[in-house]
Amino acid sequence: MTTMVQDLTKGRSIFSSFNHPLMQAQMWGMPALYEWQSEIIEEASRPGARVAVSTNNGSGKTSVLVPLLGLSIMAAFPGATVFSTAGAVEQIKGQLFSYLDSMVRPFIDDGWKCAISDELSVTAPRVRGLQSRWIARVPRDAITMEGYHGKWDRDSNGDMCWRPVCVIIDEAKSVGLKAFEAAWRIEPDFLFVISTPGDDVGPFYDAIDPDTLDGGQKRDPGALWHYRRKITRRDCPHLQTPEKIVYLDQLIEKFGARSSFIKSFSEGEFQRDTDENSVFTDTDLKRVKASMKQRVEYNPGRKFAGLDFSSGGDEQVMMVLDGDKVIYEKIRREEDTDKLAIGFLLDLRRFEIPARDCIADNGGIGYGIIDNMEGDGVGKGYRGIRRYMNNQDPINGYEYADRITEDHYQFKELLRLHPEVQLPDDPVLLKQMRQRRFIVNEHNKIKLERKRDHRKRTNESPDRLDTLIMLFSDWKPPKGAKKEPRVYHSTLEEEARRKSGLGAQAPFGWVRPQQDMFRRIVNQNKNM
Numbered sequence: 166m167t168t169m170v171q172d173l174t175k176g177r178s179i180f181s182s183f184n185h186p187l188m189q190a191q192m193w194g195m196p197a198l199y200e201w202q203s204e205i206i207e208e209a210s211r212p213g214a215r216v217a218v219s220t221n222n223g224s225g226k227t228s229v230l231v232p233l234l235g236l237s238i239m240a241a242f243p244g245a246t247v248f249s250t251a252g253a254v255e256q257i258k259g260q261l262f263s264y265l266d267s268m269v270r271p272f273i274d275d276g277w278k279c280a281i282s283d284e285l286s287v288t289a290p291r292v293r294g295l296q297s298r299w300i301a302r303v304p305r306d307a308i309t310m311e312g313y314h315g316k317w318d319r320d321s322n323g324d325m326c327w328r329p330v331c332v333i334i335d336e337a338k339s340v341g342l343k344a345f346e347a348a349w350r351i352e353p354d355f356l357f358v359i360s361t362p363g364d365d366v367g368p369f370y371d372a373i374d375p376d377t378l379d380g381g382q383k384r385d386p387g388a389l390w391h392y393r394r395k396i397t398r399r400d401c402p403h404l405q406t407p408e409k410i411v412y413l414d415q416l417i418e419k420f421g422a423r424s425s426f427i428k429s430f431s432e433g434e435f436q437r438d439t440d441e442n443s444v445f446t447d448t449d450l451k452r453v454k455a456s457m458k459q460r461v462e463y464n465p466g467r468k469f470a471g472l473d474f475s476s477g478g479d480e481q482v483m484m485v486l487d488g489d490k491v492i493y494e495k496i497r498r499e500e501d502t503d504k505l506a507i508g509f510l511l512d513l514r515r516f517e518i519p520a521r522d523c524i525a526d527n528g529g530i531g532y533g534i535i536d537n538m539e540g541d542g543v544g545k546g547y548r549g550i551r552r553y554m555n556n557q558d559p560i561n562g563y564e565y566a567d568r569i570t571e572d573h574y575q576f577k578e579l580l581r582l583h584p585e586v587q588l589p590d591d592p593v594l595l596k597q598m599r600q601r602r603f604i605v606n607e608h609n610k611i612k613l614e615r616k617r618d619h620r621k622r623t624n625e626s627p628d629r630l631d632t633l634i635m636l637f638s639d640w641k642p643p644k645g646a647k648k649e650p651r652v653y654h655s656t657l658e659e660e661a662r663r664k665s666g667l668g669a670q671a672p673f674g675w676v677r678p679q680q681d682m683f684r685r686i687v688n689q690n691k692n693m
Contacts (some may be wrong), residue, residue: 176317176327177212178242178354186210186237193236193268195229201400202230208384208392209234209357215389217337217372218359220396221433222609223404226359227256228264231335234357235299236268239287243320244295244328246313247287248353250302252339252360253608257285257301261335265299294321295328314351329354337372338363339607345372361609362428362435370435398431419574421446425605436605444573444601444613452580453598456588463490463587466643468516470523471636472509473628474531481505482632485516488643490587491636496629502530506537510547520549524635527552553635566612569631570603572638573613579637588633597630 180186186206190198198206202225209216209230220226235247251257262281269277269287276290287299295318315330332353334340337360345368348356360369373393377383382394398404398413413431420426421443425436445453466488473482478498485493495512499505513523525535532552539548559571580586588594600623602614620626 175352176315176329178238178245178315178327178329179212180210180237180241184237184241186233189237189240190233193233194271195233198229199400199402201394201396205230205392205394206233209355210237211391213354214391215356216358216392216394217369217390218357218394218396219362219369219373219375219433219435220359221398221401221404222361222430223398224396224401226361227260227335230359231261231333231357232264232268234355235331235333236265236287238329238331238355239289239297239299242327242329243289243292243297244318244326245297245331246328247297247299247331247333248302248313249299249333249335250340250344251334252336254303255608256336257303262301293324293326295326315354331355331357334358334360336360336609337369338367340369342368361430362433363605363607363609365435365437373435375435395433397433418446418448419577420603420611424603426603426611429605429609442602442604442614443599444603445577445598449577449580450595450599452577452584453588453595455584456580456586457590457595459590460587464488464585464643464645465490468518468522469636469640470513470516470518471632472523472525472531473632473635474505474526474529474534475626475628476500476530479626480628482628483509483512484589484632484636485512485518486636486640489583489585491589491633494589494591494629502534502537506534510538513547520547521551524551524553524638526631526635527554528556553638562610564611566606566608566610569634570611570613572634573601574611576634576637579640583642591629594629594633597625597627601627601630 182188187198187203187210190206205216205218208214218226218230231249235249238245238247249257249261251261258281262279262285265287266279266281269279278288280286280288285301289297300313313330316328317325318328320326330351330353332348332351332355334344334348334357337358339360345358358369358372362370362373364370372390373395375395378393378395381397382392384392403409416430417427421441423441425440425442428434428440429436469486471482471484471486473480475481481497481499483493483495483497484491493512493516497505497508499508520539525531525538527535535550535552539546539550555567555569557568559565559568561571565571565574601619603611604614606612614622616626
């Protein structure tokens with residue numbers, strides 16, 4: 166029901182018991198909601214609602230809460246506008262609108278339409294001449310919401326109707342202050358802000374203000390945010406299956422129990438500078454120490470070399486891998502790049518390593534040095550060096566921000582599966598492993614701490630570790646070695662792929678939409 170008045174003061178959009186989102190949930194193909202999901206929807210559906218929610222990963226915020234609220238407003242209030250944005254284009258187009266498309270598809274014959282192209286939109290059928298719409302904008306265009314306001318309009322019966330506006334900010338941790346300010350300016354009828362947690366600064370953190378929550382929630386109709394809530398993995402029964410529990414234990418071993426990733430992924434907590442974001446956990450370091458114990462026996466094989474270049478007095482490192490053992494490590498500090506190139510080439514030829522098996526850092530001064538090594542002068546035709554780029558796209562783009570980060574975690578898994586690998590007994594290398602940290606970026610992906618931040622914190626650059634990671638970036642056990650099954654498996658990647666639009670395989674699964682109920686709501690609106 167929409168309050169109608171003769172003067173043009175701001176209207177109020179009030180759901181009835183019949184068209185409330187909790188009543189529409191089954192119509193839109195939602196599973197039975199958890200108690201906390203129902204409570205959030207209840208609060209977000211109140212007239213003038215301003216609700217902020219922080220959730221763990223996999224809670225159903227983008228697959229359940231966001232679409233249920235937005236589509237229910239469109240169906241209940243003819244002429245309504247839902248404006249949504251998110252922290253990344255993929256969050257809108259690849260996830261949210263894939264869900265929306267699957268939900269409105271059964272109602273195409275009734276006039277519903279979802280457009281996934283340059284214009285991301287959902288339109289509802291016209292009811293008494295008024296048409297509801299859902300408009301999505303990428304973060305850089307989010308401030309355009311200032312053009313959308315609730316307003317009175319005359320329907321085909323000649324009655325004045327209030328056309329409400331709902332603003333939804335998904336993955337709000339990555340949305341800047343300007344978008345929040347734009348939302349405040351238009352005074353939407355419904356404001357819903359939801360995200361997995363990020364840094365403990367910014368407008369989303371201020372909205373949640375987790376230190377003031379009482380038992381994970383706060384309801385205060387007189388405050389700027391009427392309702393605030395924090396959801397954790399423990400609130401989600403579908404994440405408490407034996408498989409999910411084992412998976413969480415594996416992630417804790419991988420990232421550390423108090424890392425930013427685990428705190429956000431599982432506990433719905435914000436990141437802090439004091440989080441223990443060590444790339445190599447204590448378990449990893451035990452494996453490294455075991456691999457550094459020198460043994461006479463090893464499995465020789467194809468030789469590879471890793472080269473790391475640097476300037477400004479940092480180390481220039483070369484390592485040689487023979488089968489499953491690093492047999493050579495050379496540290497240089499050479500300012501003359503020609504001499505450095507010659508020194509590397511002499512070692513490469515001494516170990517009879519062809520250019521195709523030499524992996525070298527192509528960033529910074531490395532680009533020029535590799536060119537020099539491959540030239541007809543210094544290199545005398547040593548062409549075909551593998552140029553390693555730290556910022557290349559990773560194979561698993563759902564979990565890692567770039568190649569160098571992914572290769573660090575692949576190396577950790579390699580040591581777990583292949584304890585026979587032998588590393589150089591190098592305390593500096595071990596220290597660099599202990600010091601290496603990661604961050605969780607704005608897209609909730611793991612990324613190594615920036616080199617300049619690492620250097621500022623430790624007073625040195627992790628050049629030996631970088632060389633080791635490059636050296637093992639494409640490693641395979643030598644022939645004749647004991648082989649363990651090594652299948653790269655990421656449940657995060659699988660879940661993200663499922664969320665990207667395969668509705669039937671989404672985390673909650675979809676029951677068949679109740680089309681008759683939907684048509685009753687439409688008919689009720691037409692007869693008002």
